[in-house]
Amino acid sequence: MQNAIAQRAPRKPASFYRLKRRVVRGLQIFALLLVLIYTLFPYYWAFVSSTKQGAALYRSALLPALDFTYYRQLIDNPIFMGSLLNSAYVAVSTTLLSLIIGISAAYALGRIDFPQRRAMLMIVLMISIFPQVVVLSGLFELINWLGLFNRPSALILTYLLSTVPFTTWILTTFIREFPRELEEAAIIDGCSHFRILMKILLPLMGPSLASTGILAFILAWNEFLFALTFTLTDENRTVPVAIGLIAGTSRYEYPFGQIMAASVTVTLPLIAVVLVFQRRIVAGLTAGAVKG
C-alpha cells in the first residue's frame, strides 16, 4: 500500500514528544502562577499593610502582622460606618429597583413582537454605554429640583441611569433562552402576559436574576462620579467617595494603613460574593456581550 501523506510526516523519537509536553506543561503552570500573583497580590498586600502599625508599615515584610487596630478604629468611626450603611442602602435599593424595572422591560423586549422592539433595544444599549458626565448638568438640575441634593436617594435615582439599561439588556438575553413554547402553552392555558411573567418565567429565572442582580450591585457599590458630585457632606457619602477623600495632613503622613483597612473592608463582601457566585457572574457578563 502506498504511504498516505499523513504517514510521511517526519517523526522524532517518542522521548522528544514527552519532553516537549512536559516543558509546555511546566511553562503553562508557571504562567498561571504569574497570573495568580498579578491578580491577587495587590489585594493581599492591602490586607498585609492594613494590619501593620507604625514603622512596620514601611518595612515591606511579606507576612501580615495581624494587628487589627485600624479595623477597630474604622468600626469606632461613625462617619465611616455611616458611609458603609449609605453604600449598602444605595446599592441594594438600586439593585432591587433595576431588577424590577429590568425584568418587566426584558419580558416585552425578549418575548413580545412589536414593531419598535429593535429600536428600543438599541436605545437601551446606547444609554448603557454613553458617558455619565454628559448628563451631569441636567441631572444636577433635576436633583436640585426634586430636593434630593446631598441625599443618598439622589444616588439611587442617578444610578438607575447605568443599571437599568444594563439589567434590561442582560435579562432580555436570558429571557430569550427560555423555549417560546412554554409561554405559548401558558397563553393557551389562558394566562395574561402578566401572569406568564409572574407564574411561569419568574420562578424559573432565579439564577438569571441572581447573576444580573450581583452585577448591578457591584456597579452601584463601586460608582464614584455621581456619588462624588451629588453628595456634599461626610455623613451622606458612600464608601468609595469616603476612601477617595481620605487625606493626611501632609504627603508623608498619608494614612495608608487606615486606607488599606477601609479598602479591605469594603471589598471583602464583594470578593466573597464574587467567589461564591463566580459562575453566575460570568454567565451574566457574557450573556450581555457574546450572545447579544
Next chain:
Amino acid sequence: MSARLARRDHRDAWLFLLPVIAVILLVAVWPLARTFFFSFTDAYLDEPSVYSMVGFDNFIEILQDRSWWIAVKNTLIFAAISVAIETVLGLAIALLLNSAIPGRGLARAAILVPWAIPVVVATKMWEWMLNDQFGVINKVLSGLGLVDHGIAWTASSSLIMGVVIFVDVWMTTPFMVLLILAGLQLISPEIFEAADVDGIPAWKRFWSITLPMLRPAIGVAVLFRVLDALRMFDLAYVLAASNENVMTVSIYARDRLISFQELGVGSAASTWVFLLVAFVAIIIIGVLRLDKAAGT
C-alpha cells in the same frame, strides 16, 4: 383585521416597557436635553435660572482652551494604549485558562477579583504599592538592584500616565479574559482536534483558526472597553485629581461644571464629550462591522 390581536400584544409590550421608559426619560433623555440646552447659555451652577442665550460661544470657548485639547489627547492615548494592552493580555490569559491545566478553576475565580474591586480602592492599593519611599514595588526593584533610589511613579509627570494605564489594565483585563473565554468556549473543540490530527502547528492554529473565530467576541469586548475607557473618570481623579498629565475629558468637563460652577461652559464641554464618544463608537462599529456580527 386580526391586526387587533397583534395590537393587544403591542399595547401589553408598552405597558411592560412603561417603567423603563419612565426611567430613561427621567435620568437620560431629559438631563441630556437640559445639558444640550445649557450649553447654549451662560448660566452658573449657583443660580441656574439666571442666564441668557449665547449661541455657540461656549463651544468655541472650549475649543480654544488648551486644557481641553490636552484632555482629549490624554483620553485618546489612554483609551488606545490601555485597550490594546488589555486585549493582548486578555487574549493570552484566556488562552491559558482555556487549556486543561491544574488550578485553572482557581485562576478563573481569582481573575474576577480585580474586576470586582471598586476603582477607588484599586487606585489606592496601587498608589500605596507604587509609593516612592515605602512602596513594595520600589523595594523589590531596589532589592534586585535595578534602581538605586525609589522611582516617584505617581509624582513624576512623565510616568503618571503609565501608572494610570497600568492600573486600568490590572482592573479591566479580567473583563476581556471573561468575554474571550466565553468566545473560546463557543468554538467546538472538534475543530481544534481536527487541526491537531492534520498536524497544523500551534501558531498557525492560533492565526488561522482561533483568532478569526474569536473576532466577534473580541470585537464586542473591544467596543465596550473603548467606550468605557473614553469616559474614564474615577481612576485618574483619585490618583491625581486635576493633574493635567492625566486629565481626561470627563474630568475636564466635571471641573468646569462643578469646581468652576460654569454650568453653560461645562455643559458645552459635556456635549463635546458626547460627540467625541459617539464619533469613536461609530468608527469602531464600522471598522469591526459589529452591527452584523452581533445581530440581535
Next chain:
Amino acid sequence: MASVSLHSVSKSFGTHAVIQGVELQIDDGEFVVFVGPSGCGKSTLLRIVAGLVAPTDGVVAIGGDDVTDVPASRRGVAFVFQSYALYPHMSVARNIGFALETLGMAKEAVSQKVLSVARMLKVDHLMDRRPRELSGGQRQRVAIGRALVRQPEIFLFDEPLSNLDSDLRMEMRLEIARLHNDLKTTMIYVTHDQSEAMTLADRIVVLNHGRIEQVGTPQQLYHAPDNRFVAGFIGSPRMNFMGVSSQATAGRIVGAGNLSLALASSDLENPITEIGIRPEGLRLVAEGDGRMVCILERIEDLGHEHFGYCRISDDTVWVIRLPEAPSPDRIGKPVGLDFADAAVFAFAGDGRRIALAGLQKMAAEAPLP
C-alpha cells in the same frame, strides 16, 4: 366540538411569506393531518388556528364564528407541543391543572378533574413529580393531559411524538387514535412521519412553500395525487421519477431504460415531461423480459422486505420493492423491470398530474416490444 375554516389565510414574517392564501375547511370531529417538508409552514398554520400567531391576512373561523381577533385562550383549543412545553417548576398535577387554576376554578374541582384526566392517561401515580423526573413517554402523556383537562373543542398537535423512540411512538399513536375515537373531537395534527399521517388521518393536507398542494383522504393522496409534489411526498420509499420525451408523431413517450409507452391521441395535447412509478408498482424480471432494462446495483435486506436499487441511466436510480431477496449473483447484472400500465403516473411540465386515458386501456393489450 367544532369545525374549522381558513379563508385566504396568509402570514409573512417581514418580507418572508410563510403562508400564502390558504383555503381549508375542516369538519366537526374530523382528524386532519398536516404534512410537508421542513419549513413549509405547518407549525405556523397550526399556530394561526390556535391564535398564537396572528395571520397577516385572511379569516379564521371555529364552529362558524370568526375568531381571527379572539385570543388563543378563548378559542376553545388545546395545543400539544413537540417539546411538550411542560412548566418545569410545577408538579405534574399542577401542570395539568394550571389552566383551570388560571380560570379561577375552585381547588377541589380542579384536583378532581386533574385526577380523572391523569387516571385516563395512566399518569395518576406521578402527580407530585416534576417534568424532569419523567420519561419521554410520561411527559407526552402529561402534555396530552394538560390539553384534555380543558375539554377543548379542537385539539392541535405539533409533531407530538417526534421526540419518542419508535416503540413508544407506535404506542402513543394508537392511544391518540383511541382518544379521537372516544372523544370525537376535531383534531389537527402536524407530523413528519408518513405512517402517522396515513394511519391517523381522516384527511391529509399536503403543504409546500406555504401553499396547500392537495387535500384528501390518505388513499386519494396515494392513488390519485394531484401533482408531482404530492406524488413524491406521499409514499415511502418515495416514487421513482424519470424525465421522458413525447414523440407526438409516433403517439408515444420514450425515456431511458428502453422505456416506451404508447398513448391515446387524447393524451397528446398535454405534453408529458415526466413519469413516475412507485417502488411497489415495479417487478424485477429476467433480462429481456419486462418493459424496461436496467442494472441491479444493490439490494437492501430489511428482513421483512427488500429493496433493489436499479440504475437506469447515469443519473437515474430507481428503487424497487421486492417480495423476497433475489439471488446475490444478479447484482451488477442487467435485469428487466415490469409494471402495470395503471402503475404509471404522468406529469406535465408544470408538475400537474395528467390522467392517461390511453395507458389504462392498453393495460389489457400485449406488452410493448
